[in-house]
Amino acid sequence: MPPQVKRLALLFAIFIGLFLVARYFLVPKSFGEHGHYRGLSLVENQDQEPKYAGQKVCNDCHDDLMAVKAANDHKTISCETCHGPGLIHANNPDSLPLKPAGREFCAKCHSLNAARKAENIVQVNPEEHNTGQNCTECHNPHDPWEKMR
Ligand code: HEC
């Protein structure tokens, strides 16, 4: 065997050895248990505490507001989209959920944004549209046109 082939073979053997050692340390133990992913990730996800209740649960106690919302422009938006995770509150109503306030909150969805189609979501320019007042002074968040009727 020519000497350069021997050296090459030795180099290959070293690289393959290094690869096997690195793989031994880097591949998580539960990899491949159920397929081509880390088996423990299932268990870890299962163990996470749920935070959202879903709006069917909100309806148990706030059916009045649910009915108002369902008949108006925000019908497609779930309660918890605006009020944040509500499971803790639903299990213990004394612990109140987030109550969004301020113009920035509504502007998150309604400010001018070329990336959103105006036919899907109505946009206003918060720097021009009735500045100096909170949006909710004029628009009821559960029925945006209520006060204008
Ligand atoms: C077991 C009954 C119950 C359930 C379920 C429930 N709530 Fe409530 N909620 C209450 C009570 C009681 C109050 C306090 C009195 C009030 O404002 O109506 C309250 C108040 C609120 C408030 C006012 C907070 C404030 O600072 O004034 C918000 C917002 C709210 N709930 C949202 C929700 C959302 C969203 C859900 C679903 C994830 C939900 N609630 C589920 C009973 C409930």
Ligand code: HEC
């Ligand atoms: C588009 C966002 C949005 C959605 C969707 C929404 N809310 Fe609200 N909600 C608000 C805002 C903003 C306030 C604060 C209003 C204020 O301060 O005048 C509020 C206030 C409340 C309050 C306090 C009492 C009141 O009437 O002001 C309760 C209770 C409440 N929301 C429950 C709910 C429930 C239950 C749902 C689902 C049926 C829901 N909200 C859906 C934005 C929203």
Ligand code: HEC
């Ligand atoms: C999570 C996104 C979201 C948030 C937050 C939100 N909206 Fe909306 N809003 C919508 C969608 C979606 C519609 C229905 C599509 C449309 O008409 O633009 C809507 C509809 C409306 C309309 C009726 C527009 C029309 O076509 O007649 C008004 C007014 C409005 N929202 C005001 C507000 C105000 C005020 C707030 C803050 C209290 C708010 N919105 C918060 C998404 C949002």
Ligand code: HEC
């Ligand atoms: C002083 C009362 C007042 C305040 C404050 C106010 N609005 Fe309005 N809004 C109106 C009236 C009246 C209209 C209908 C006439 C018009 O389009 O200006 C309207 C229209 C809208 C529309 C529909 C626009 C369209 O083209 O159909 C949206 C969306 C809206 N407002 C969102 C908001 C948001 C978000 C805020 C806070 C950043 C806000 N409004 C603050 C009174 C108000």
